[in-house]
Amino acid sequence: MEEEHNVNDDQRPAVGKTPDGDHHGTPAGNSSEAPGNPDVPARNTRNTGPGRLLIAVYAVFALSATARAGYQILTKFSEAPLAYLLSAFAAVVYVVATVSLAKAGSTWFKVSVAAVLVELVGVLVVGALSVFDSVQFPHETVWSLFGRGYAFIPLLLPILGLAWLYRRRPVRATAAP
Amino acid sequence: MDAYFFIILAVGLVSTAICLIAGILRKAPNDATILSVAAVEVALVVYLVGSVVRVIAGEPIAGEAWEFWGYLATAMLLPPAAIYWAILERTRWSNFVLAAVGVTALVMAARMNQIWY
Numbered sequence: 001m002e003e004e005h006n007v008n009d010d011q012r013p014a015v016g017k018t019p020d021g022d023h024h025g026t027p028a029g030n031s032s033e034a035p036g037n038p039d040v041p042a043r044n045t046r047n048t049g050p051g052r053l054l055i056a057v058y059a060v061f062a063l064s065a066t067a068r069a070g071y072q073i074l075t076k077f078s079e080a081p082l083a084y085l086l087s088a089f090a091a092v093v094y095v096v097a098t099v100s101l102a103k104a105g106s107t108w109f110k111v112s113v114a115a116v117l118v119e120l121v122g123v124l125v126v127g128a129l130s131v132f133d134s135v136q137f138p139h140e141t142v143w144s145l146f147g148r149g150y151a152f153i154p155l156l157l158p159i160l161g162l163a164w165l166y167r168r169r170p171v172r173a174t175a176a177p
Numbered sequence: 178m179d180a181y182f183f184i185i186l187a188v189g190l191v192s193t194a195i196c197l198i199a200g201i202l203r204k205a206p207n208d209a210t211i212l213s214v215a216a217v218e219v220a221l222v223v224y225l226v227g228s229v230v231r232v233i234a235g236e237p238i239a240g241e242a243w244e245f246w247g248y249l250a251t252a253m254l255l256p257p258a259a260i261y262w263a264i265l266e267r268t269r270w271s272n273f274v275l276a277a278v279g280v281t282a283l284v285m286a287a288r289m290n291q292i293w294y
Contacts, residue, residue: 049270056262056274060281063251071244 045104046112046168054164057157058098061150065091065142072140080140086126087141093119094142097161106170113165120158123147127155178290181224185286188220193279200272206263214275217282218256224286225249228293240292248292252285 047055069087077084093115100111127146147154192213199210228249232238238245259278263271 048266049268050273052262052266052268052270053273053277056259056277060255060277067247067251 044106044109044168044170046109046164047102047104051101051164051168054157054160055098055101057153058094058101058161061142061154061157062091062094062098065094068142083140083144086122086143090119090122090126090142093122101161109165109168109170112161116158116161116165119154120162123154123158178287179293181227182283182286182290184223185217185220186283188216189279189283189286191279192217193276196272196276196279200269200276203269204272205267205269206271206275210272210275211260211263214256214260214278217279218253221249221253221256221282221286224289225253238293245289245292248285248289252282252289255281 045051065087069084069091072084072087097112097115097119100108100115103111123143123146126141126143130141130144142150142154146152195213196210199207204210228245255278259275263275
């Protein structure tokens with residue numbers, strides 16, 4: 001597995017336009033990081049292997065949540081302001097999670113952890129509230145009923161996200177950029 | 178649900194199945210998986226052409242027209258984006274990304290049908 005990641009890491013600059021193009025400058029410029037341990041650059045990215053599937057699913061949710069929240073707020077905001085503001089908040093969380101997962105480096109790692117944790121809390125709290133208080137939460141956000149309208153993927157995503165972030169956590173000693 | 182939905186349902190499910198199996202067998206994206214996703218795009222183009230013809234012929238869209246076209250345009254972006262993403266990193270995981278296109282497209286086609294009727 002690790003070898004696979006490294007091979008892919010080497011291929012990427014040749015392909016050109018990638019989200020972590022800036023990341024590749026770091027090991028090249030900072031000689032203390034790369035030569036001894038070729039695992040370090042691979043370790044500090046989340047956008048290879050299973051991470052690509054995770055980012056793709058997050059991207060779909062970012063897109064659909066943004067479109068849905070935009071539509072709700074522009075056309076019928078006054079009907080359920082709280083629910084639609086939550087929709088917009090969920091959309092922002094998905095966008096931040098998508099972008100931060102695709103980026104390399106330990107700062108983006110922290111952003112990812114924060115976004116995924118907020119997402120997990122959001123889906124649990126909004127899911128529970130939508131069950132108990134269906135007047136304030138008229139079942140119209142991504143997180144309502146624990147994401148039932150989206151095949152419970154919103155509930156599954158943050159759990160998979162945290163598991164993936166844990167597997168790709170930056171190594172303490174070498175992680176400082 | 179009209180014929181366009183069922184075309185995308187069939188093509189999408191076949192594409193998702195091909196890509197899932199290839200991913201489970203630890204294969205990198207190959208002609209079969211990439212072409213199956215390209216077939217989803219072709220099905221969406223058929224839906225687009227058919228819908229344009231129907232609108233020109235005077236058939237009304239029951240729901241919000243811009244919502245329908247928004248869904249269609251977004252769905253049509255997915256296969257090229259997934260193929261591009263899969264070619265950048267040719268590992269088994271990219272096949273799972275490609276597999277996601279078929280199901281996403283058919284969910285979106287179902288929603289487009291709801292908007293139209």
